[in-house]
Amino acid sequence: MLQTFKDIIDILSAPTVSFTLLTIAFPFVFPPTDWFEKIHRKFGICRLWTKPGFYGGMIAITFFFVVGYFDPNFNITLTKADNFPIILMIYSMFIAIWWSMYQAYQNDDRLENGLKPMEYNDPDDKVLVWPDLVYIEFIALILFMVFLIVWSILVAAPLEEPANPAATPNPSKAPWYFLGLQEMLVYFDPWIAGIIFPIFIIIGMMAIPYMDINKKGDGYYSFKERRIGMFIFMYGWVVLWLFLIVIGTFFRGPNWNFFGPFEYWDAHKVVPLNNVNLSEYIWVKMLGTGMPTNILLREIIGFIVLIGYMGILPIILAKSWLKNYFQEIGPVRYTFLMLFGLSMLSLPIKMYMRWLFNLKYIIAIPEWFFNI
Amino acid sequence: MENKNKKSFLERMGESQVWKSIIRSGVPRSRRQRMQAILGSVFLHLHPARIPKHAVKIGYTWCMGGLSFFLFIVLTITGILLMFYYRPTVEYAYTDIIDMTEQVPLGIMRELHRWGAHAMVLTVWLHMLRVFMTGSYKPPREFNWGVGVLLMTLTLFLSFTGYLLPWDQLAIWAITVGTNMARAHPFIGHEGPGASLLAIGDINLVHAGSDVRFALLGGRFVGEASLLRFYVLHCIGVPFIVMILMAVHFWRIRKDGGISGPL
Ligand code: HEM
Secondary structure, eight states: OOOOOOOOOOHSSHHHHHHHHHHHHHHHHHHHHHHHHHHHHHHTGGGGGHHHHHHHHHHHHHHHHHHHHHHHHHHHTTTTTTGGGHHHHHHHHHHHHHHHHHHHHHHHHHHHOOOOOOTOTEEEEEEEEEHHHHHHHHHHHHHHHHHHHHHHHHHHOOOOOOOOOOOOOOOOHHHHHHHHHHHHHHSSSSSIIIIIIHHHHHHHHHHHHHHHHOOOOOOOOOOOGGGHHHHHHIIIIIIIIIIIHHHHHSSSSSGOBOOTTTSSHHHHOOOOOOOOOOIIIIIISSSSSSSSHHHHHHHHHHHHHHIIIIIIHHHHHHHHHHHHHHHHOOOOOOOHHHHHHHHHHHHOOOOOOOOHHHHHOEEEEGGGEEOO | OOOOOOOOOHHHHHHHHHHHHHHHTOOOOOOHHHHHHHHOOTTTTGGHHHHHHHHGGGHHTHHHHHHHHOOOOOOHHHHHHHHOOOOSSSSHHHHHHHHHHHSTTOOHHHHHHHHHHHHHHHHHHHHHHHHHHHTTSSTHHHHHHHHHHHHHHHHHHHHHHHHHOBHHHHHHHHHHHHHHGGGTTTTSTTTTTGGGGEEEEEEEEETTTTTTHHHHTTSSSSSHHHHHHHHHHIIIHHHHHHHHHHHHHHHHHHHHTOOOOOO
């Protein structure tokens, strides 16, 4: 019984399966349009953001960890001192997101009924910072310090063997908060996963307030008024950031191969690597002419795909589906929104091209270290 | 019966010359004194004297910005204590870490520092999530959101530079994995696209001994020079920038009209 459960979890947690399930479920959990919203209500997914949903979520997470704790394989990763923050992260992020949505749904109802949000109070009705705020800060600080001291007494900071440049551990992992980036290395070369994407993440996040011109929902929890922005951000944050960290921590073993949480980390697990570049598909498999010697000619299809995706697709969208939106936000905002949005979307797209077609690179010019 | 005019100890203390010289408003009792307690203190007057009701609710801010700041202070203090014992050289670093846990009384400074650092990454993320969920990045707070993003990046970088210092297997390999990315930096990393374009005739300007990874590590691999560089960045370089940005961050919260709220 338990073993079957573990086997099922092992299968489900493979990135191909878990990532797909999350991505499909996501718009129903954070519905960006009326259609999704209807299903969200009809099938009771909205119950997730009520109190029973909270207890359900907490119990599910706890159950997973408890089963994991008593499993000889999962126990090893789970009880690593440096992995404790990730357990904290999973709990705290769930609580934080649940709380925001719980508040947001209450506010959405209030706004629909013509009331002000719960946070509203009369501008003249203020409280004194001494004592009302200073005491809260003081108590928060003491409690947090107690928590930190207890944590520090109970869990010794890890120290492994002295550094040895000759002995590479397998797997070698970056610190946990960078494991999302390391996970992207499976699908993109370091110059994209390690440099371009991080830079885009930083600049893209800083640009959020300038790209999102929706004035509503400022200063109180709300969902409906800003559901599209919310949906995009939450997908990037929860799936492309936090979930990749979870994969990188718990599901990646020796040689960065996938291992289910209850699976033994076998360093000799053989995973066939038969990834093929787009240019090979075209010239060798389809046309059968062999690869042209001219590098640019060889990769021409890849360049066309790239330019089509980043350059032409936004123009087509601006003229059709996003026409009104384009007029509303103007060309500069639109350009940046597309640049960051399509870059973000390229990660799942590349993941699926890898999984479905074993596609390695869209443009492969190893001669110039230019692989996409 | 108690004498009505008899003053409590607290009151008498509040009227003493010493107390009044330090805390100008006396014991904060009246409304006026309470406001002055905030305005008259260089630390407390980061706050306004009066704020809207929702802004003091834990349910609104989760206290996460404040706790991030608090953790930064805890990390500074424990970090200073650790610096008493730690020497950033390949020869001593590892053994100093062992000594620190085994020889120093009440030796949980290292734990406080390490777990505090992990916790700070989490509190900063939670703070960011809260700011997003309440839509508090919207005008007029766009700029402060940007400062926040930089603060988050630097928090991660602080944690990353600190990771190397124990000089154990975990440390050098995590840093090796991390800094290997720099080698692929377009143009300025020697295995990055475009690097070969930066050449004068046959001489490559960007090679393993001159690229951005070399600058970060002070060498071609993680070694003595990297340890020193990371140590300096970790203890002085990055905290210095973080402190400046925090000052801007806090200043702007006030200037942008205090904590966000519905109109
Ligand atoms: C070292 C990191 C940081 C510290 C110490 C810090 C500190 C604070 C504090 C104390 C506040 C007051 C309200 C509150 O506690 O929520 C605040 C507000 C704010 N923070 Fe941060 N913060 C940090 C990082 C960030 C990040 C990563 C972001 C966003 C990406 C951010 C954006 C903001 C914004 C927009 C406000 C104004 C919120 C409002 O008016 O409701 N901060 N910060």
